[in-house]
Amino acid sequence: MSQTRAFHEAPLLFPADEAPEAVLPGGRLPSYIRDHRQRLRSRFMEGGAAAMPDYELLELVLFRAIPRQDVKPLARLLLDTFGDFNRVVSAPAERLRAVRGVGDAVVQELKIVEAAAHRLARAKVLHRPVLSSWNALLDYCRTAMAHRETEQFRVLYLDRKNVLIADEEQARGTVDHVPVYPREVVKRALELNASALILVHNHPSGDPTPSEADIVVTGQIRDAAEVMGIVLHDHLIVGKSRELSFRSEGYL
16 A cells, blocks of 8 residues: 655744744644645646735745744735835845844845746746847846845957847945946947946835936946947936936937
């Protein structure tokens, strides 16, 4: 007679988080937690994420990190602290740990979700013609940068067919400034044998309107690139809810 093995949720990789466990004798979960989790999982499998509010989707992520507790209060606390699902997932680890009930297990699960989102978005644009996949490029930039709390400056390097061959962070800065060095941008383009560039940076304030410094440094990079026969296609500024294109707005 064959035997079957039950596969249970994996144990925590880290010590338990702060909230007390809710476990009945014999290691069983109370029915209100067990049934709630099963209902959410079933709804997700039947209707997908679009049918679920942010706090329920966040609960699904937290189930893995905290297998023996009611995670709804923590999900709501995270959303109250950071604003929405995207901002929770992309929040810096040290800020997440400052929220009561969040430990290493929760941070790990949230960062796995963030990394997966970045990788999926990146796969839609890497090694593909960027100018004919513009919406996918904007989605990638939003995913990677829209919810960052400090400025980041990235350069997308393209080959002669405008295929994306590299996406590299050139600099990180503060909440309202990032140092950019045109010489380094062009030097790296030559190393990669790139024929064109797209500059991307974010405004943590949420407003993608370019500053005077943004306009000046963009012109410097354009001029330096032209000397070497490299085209600057655009400079995108990513805000919280929208993006600004230098090319569309007449800055280039």
